[in-house]
Amino acid sequence: MVVNKLKEALIFLCKGQFWRMAVMWTISLILSYLQVFAQRHYLRKSKFYERSSPFLSTASSNPAIASIKKPICIITGASSGLGAAVSYALAKEAGRSLHSLSKIVSEIQEHIDDASVKAFQVDLSSYKSILSFKHALQQWLLDSDLHCSVQLLINNAGILATSYRITAEQCDQMMSTNYIGPFCLTKLLLPLLEQSPGPSRVVNVTSFTHRNVSSMEVAGETISGQYFSKLSLYPFAQVYEYSKLCVLLFTYELHRQVCLVEKSHSISVIAADPGAVKTNIMREIPSCLSWFAFYILKLLGLLQSPEVGIDSVLDAVHAPPETSGVYFFGGNGRTLRSSRLSYNSKLAKDLWDDSSQIFLERQLVYQDTT
Numbered sequence: 001m002v003v004n005k006l007k008e009a010l011i012f013l014c015k016g017q018f019w020r021m022a023v024m025w026t027i028s029l030i031l032s033y034l035q036v037f038a039q040r041h042y043l044r045k046s047k048f049y050e051r052s053s054p055f056l057s058t059a060s061s062n063p064a065i066a067s068i069k070k071p072i073c074i075i076t077g078a079s080s081g082l083g084a085a086v087s088y089a090l091a092k093e094a095g096r097s098l099h100s101l102s103k104i105v106s107e108i109q110e111h112i113d114d115a116s117v118k119a120f121q122v123d124l125s126s127y128k129s130i131l132s133f134k135h136a137l138q139q140w141l142l143d144s145d146l147h148c149s150v151q152l153l154i155n156n157a158g159i160l161a162t163s164y165r166i167t168a169e170q171c172d173q174m175m176s177t178n179y180i181g182p183f184c185l186t187k188l189l190l191p192l193l194e195q196s197p198g199p200s201r202v203v204n205v206t207s208f209t210h211r212n213v214s215s216m217e218v219a220g221e222t223i224s225g226q227y228f229s230k231l232s233l234y235p236f237a238q239v240y241e242y243s244k245l246c247v248l249l250f251t252y253e254l255h256r257q258v259c260l261v262e263k264s265h266s267i268s269v270i271a272a273d274p275g276a277v278k279t280n281i282m283r284e285i286p287s288c289l290s291w292f293a294f295y296i297l298k299l300l301g302l303l304q305s306p307e308v309g310i311d312s313v314l315d316a317v318h319a320p321p322e323t324s325g326v327y328f329f330g331g332n333g334r335t336l337r338s339s340r341l342s343y344n345s346k347l348a349k350d351l352w353d354d355s356s357q358i359f360l361e362r363q364l365v366y367q368d369t370t
């Protein structure tokens with residue numbers, strides 16, 4: 001058993017993708033913190049946002065918000081890590097494994113007396129499951145006599161898959177879970193976000209690792225991840241970085257479309273990057289290597305607990321309603337500039353168009369045009 005684990009770790013150590021993670025990701029994390037430091041001490045360009053609770057409080061002076069009995073916040077991937085910690089903080093949720101979710105729900109209800117939490121099961125790598133979730137959510141809102149709208153959607157669920165796995169819809173599982181799923185979920189929930197009597201918000205959880213993508217071509221085969229099946233070795237670290245860059249491009253494009261083009265000030269779209277957090281994200285990496293990676297990050301002072309790591313997500317949730325199209329990193333209400341590539345609006349539009357095409361094809365397959 002131990003020999004097998006050591007053998008597995010040794011094989012993993014020989015992979016270029018492992019070293020890319022170990023070296024490049026640490027460098028991009030350090031560079032992000034250096035940028036925070038430089039902004040704070042020298043450039044004075046840093047933009048801070050005070051926290052308020054426009055999306056979560058019904059005790060608002062805004063009569064539209066006060067008319068909602070309970071603001072609805074959906075958080076994906078709430079069964080572990082950051083999602084579970086954010087759920088504790090916000091006490092509302094959605095996720096995949098019903099068993100883990102039920103456990104988190106019971107724990108929240110045990111610790112927070114007036115917590116109103118509902119667990120939904122959804123597999124983000126499956127459009128069919130996302131669609132069922134949307135229908136279940138609408139039914140639940142109806143049955144609970146709640147306003148048929150959503151105030152906050154936090155696209156948090158994500159994976160670091162070390163092997164190529166194909167979903168029932170013929171996509172790479174990591175691209176589906178980290179990017180296509182959140183894209184489709186957001187598109188499907190947009191009408192509910194738009195129906196909110198008060199402001200509503202989408203928060204997309206991304207990662208500093210996106211900085212390692214230096215060039216990008218948008219094509220259906222890359223977004224769906226089918227392209228990676230043609231490679232002899234699955235470039236898992238690169239696919240993860242790529243999926244997180246897609247999340248950022250999508251965030252900024254959605255912001256441009258809803259806030260700038262439609263001039264709607266009711267929906268805001270924000271990206272949040274937690275930094276390095278000790279969660280189950282490395283579950284597919286041999287345990288001795290993930291333990292060692294966390295140990296080194298801790299020695300460097302770069303590793304956070306989920307309770308601290310959620311700071312940037314909570315900053316994004318609580319930023320004033322007019323805040324949109326920004327990237328929170330480092331806690332304390334701080335925003336940073338993400339990579340140069342992430343601001344390429346032509347790339348973002350191409351990605352949007354290709355992703356919308358995938359979305360449309362799936363809608364046609366499952367016959368949902370609502």
Ligand SMILES: NC(=O)c1ccc[n+]([C@@H]2O[C@H](COP(=O)([O-])OP(=O)(O)OC[C@H]3O[C@@H](n4cnc5c(N)ncnc54)[C@H](OP(=O)(O)O)[C@@H]3O)[C@@H](O)[C@H]2O)c1
Pocket residue numbers: 076077078079080081082083095096097100122123124125156157158159177205206207208273274275276277278279280281282
């Ligand atoms: N940890 C870090 O250092 C770090 C750094 C930057 C960004 N992030 C991002 O933070 C987010 C949360 O990750 P984490 O660190 O908290 O990892 P985690 O502990 O592994 O949690 C991931 C969550 O996503 C859910 N999930 C995975 N696949 C799913 C699917 N197909 N459908 C629905 N839910 C699914 C998991 O549910 P199950 O338990 O059912 O699998 C779990 O609840 C991810 O987007 C990650 O990329 C993490």
